[in-house]
Amino acid sequence: ATGPGARSGALSPGPAPSSGVVQKIDVNPPKGTRDFPPEDMRLRNWLFNNFREVSRLYGFEEVDFPVLENEALFTRKAGEEIKDQLYCFEDQGKRRVALRPELTPSLARLVIQKGKSVSLPLKWFTVGQCWRYERMTRGRRREHYQWNMDIIGVPGVMAEAELIASIVTLFKRIGITESDVGFKVSSRKVLQGVLKCYSIPENLFGRVCVIIDKIEKIPIDEIKKELKVAGVSEEAVQELLQVLSIKSLAELEERLGSHGEAVADLKQLFLLAEKFGYSKWLQFDASVVRGLAYYTGIVFEGFDRERKLRAICGGGRYDHLFSTFGADDIAACGFGFGDAVIVELLKEKGLIPELSLQIDNIVCALDEDLQAAAAMVASLLREKGQNVDLVLENKPLKWVFKRAARTNAQRLVLVGSSEWQRGMVGVKILSTGEQYTVKLDDLK
Numbered sequence: 001a002t003g004p005g006a007r008s009g010a011l012s013p014g015p016a017p018s019s020g021v022v023q024k025i026d027v028n029p030p031k032g033t034r035d036f037p038p039e040d041m042r043l044r045n046w047l048f049n050n051f052r053e054v055s056r057l058y059g060f061e062e063v064d065f066p067v068l069e070n071e072a073l074f075t076r077k078a079g080e081e082i083k084d085q086l087y088c089f090e091d092q093g094k095r096r097v098a099l100r101p102e103l104t105p106s107l108a109r110l111v112i113q114k115g116k117s118v119s120l121p122l123k124w125f126t127v128g129q130c131w132r133y134e135r136m137t138r139g140r141r142r143e144h145y146q147w148n149m150d151i152i153g154v155p156g157v158m159a160e161a162e163l164i165a166s167i168v169t170l171f172k173r174i175g176i177t178e179s180d181v182g183f184k185v186s187s188r189k190v191l192q193g194v195l196k197c198y199s200i201p202e203n204l205f206g207r208v209c210v211i212i213d214k215i216e217k218i219p220i221d222e223i224k225k226e227l228k229v230a231g232v233s234e235e236a237v238q239e240l241l242q243v244l245s246i247k248s249l250a251e252l253e254e255r256l257g258s259h260g261e262a263v264a265d266l267k268q269l270f271l272l273a274e275k276f277g278y279s280k281w282l283q284f285d286a287s288v289v290r291g292l293a294y295y296t297g298i299v300f301e302g303f304d305r306e307r308k309l310r311a312i313c314g315g316g317r318y319d320h321l322f323s324t325f326g327a328d329d330i331a332a333c334g335f336g337f338g339d340a341v342i343v344e345l346l347k348e349k350g351l352i353p354e355l356s357l358q359i360d361n362i363v364c365a366l367d368e369d370l371q372a373a374a375a376m377v378a379s380l381l382r383e384k385g386q387n388v389d390l391v392l393e394n395k396p397l398k399w400v401f402k403r404a405a406r407t408n409a410q411r412l413v414l415v416g417s418s419e420w421q422r423g424m425v426g427v428k429i430l431s432t433g434e435q436y437t438v439k440l441d442d443l444k
């Protein structure tokens, strides 16, 4: 199946039009999306295997959901960017569906679906691709993979402390230290207190937080204007901005008193961080609100201390998400950790690991009629758990040696007729050049 100019074996896009000339397909992936050729896939697998190993260490169970969800899962009315950029469409059954922009709503849906058949607390994790339809003017990606860990059914901040501990464990595993990265921590209960004080209706809470999350991204006058449009009085806006500039937990306690939930939660979290041994990673930062409407309590984000990159990860408590889906509320918290910013950080720090292809054996028949014999040798080695790159065509030895060098093969197993007659094969250790013949039964 070859079209003009295509490599033999390359897929041609279909039957040639009457002109006989085949239009070459665009071989790039859709705008804003990535392919993962072998080298990139090895790095991705290395990162995701670390995500999974940390999740296992923390006793979390892996779950998964469809990348395509009912659009209604994400149509929150809080002015979130995630909603504006929803990759949604009407399918052939006239259903409104969307490529998920995040994983938490799917997780909440599954928890509700499971209902009483699961016992709390649930500790679930997943690694999944998330999508946004970003106007390409900004040339940003339209997909990324996120590692999510969620604890469902634990109201106390031990849950948030455990989640942050798991991220610290991940960072340490990949060579990132507290001098590279920190966590900004705050609580939305700080803002909630202000809004209550100015009798701003509860249903505006998510929307106000989403606006305030943009405080470092758009001019302050725009923030004030959006808050005003949302129905927040000038006075309340002033007080909100004041509170967001509080520089320490001590100052917060001074301002709000030590009996409010926000101060109590944050003090408890910093105490637990001390006990977990990662307090050097944390700092209180009243300006952290995160951009998702459903957070209700502690919120946190991982940032690079050189301030060159966007947030590495982020999360928080979301105690009322379930009721927005018509179910009884369950206390919950979780985080998302993307696969892109962390790789940028690892590159910055020179921490991208060397991940070469590991081939134990290249098995090669020295002439055409020994192909089946070579296949037998390959199977024998594979049954012993060794991987084999079996030469599948009649190739000159020069070609085999070149491939062995490129694939970093450990040894060459050569099936030649005279040796094969005596039930033996030739072996060449490529690192030392040592070569010998060995009985097939003794090949290990």
Ligand SMILES: Nc1ccc(Br)nc1
Pocket (backbone or CB within 6 Å): 082, 101, 102, 130, 131, 132, 141, 142, 143, 144
């Ligand atoms: N939510 C979301 C989805 C996809 C990308 Br890229 N970034 C954020």
